[in-house]
Amino acid sequence: MERVRDLASKKAAVIFTKSSCCMCHSIKTLFYELGASPAVHELDKDPQGRDMEQALFGAFGSTQAVPATSDLMDKVMRMSSERGVVIITKSSCCLCYAVQILFRDLRVQPTVHEIDTDPDCREIEKALLRIGCSTAVPAVFVGGKLVGSTNEVMSLHLSGSLVPLIKPYQSLLY
Template sequence: MAEAINRLASQKGVVIFSNSSCCMCYAVKILFHELRVNPMVHEIDLDPEGREIEKALLRMGYSTAVPAVFIAGKLVGSTNEVMSLHLSGSLIPLLKPYQTMP
């Protein structure tokens, strides 16, 4: 399943594994939208293999499976890691290649 996650994570510059009813997932999606990034969002609760994807994401080392944010095919982390990067000024340089014009 980890191979499938990596394959999905590499399909677009910014990929978010999410749960459609998760408020933290929603917050991360809104942040990216406000930063003019249109990520590929994979709602694992709507995927027949969602449970397996969730288990594989947890095995990657995070206490929560979603949101799991990938930038340029690399796992950045969950809400805490994304917000920490944003507050430190490190997120926007990572997202620059994926931002749309205003």
């Protein structure tokens, strides 16, 4: 655990991955696309990688140390890439509703997944947080890429950057 803490403290963004993990690759790509330069530690290439993985299990109370081993992570990624604009929500969330209305006002018919009806709801929320959502819901994806939650979407909208991003998905007839 000491080695994990030491490595994690060396940089603002640190990612523990496995080189064969497709979700790990996606997360690294996301960080690079956002202009970050994280420290990346490939557990399968480190002589102490197995011990570090066990320490990560314990530290985060998880059944996995890296994302790609999760069927739920795959489920989230599948849901997020179904259509142009996808919003993962909960039916009782007023911010989720507000984000849906924003997209409809911008002439976009998003695909909406209400996860509170899914038996894996809690785990899906954890997976959304793991891939970078500031809050689990709403989670907005455009073109299969995570845009973020309410704050990120509203910031993009207020800066004038949201409409160009969603232009390919706007309907003239909507």
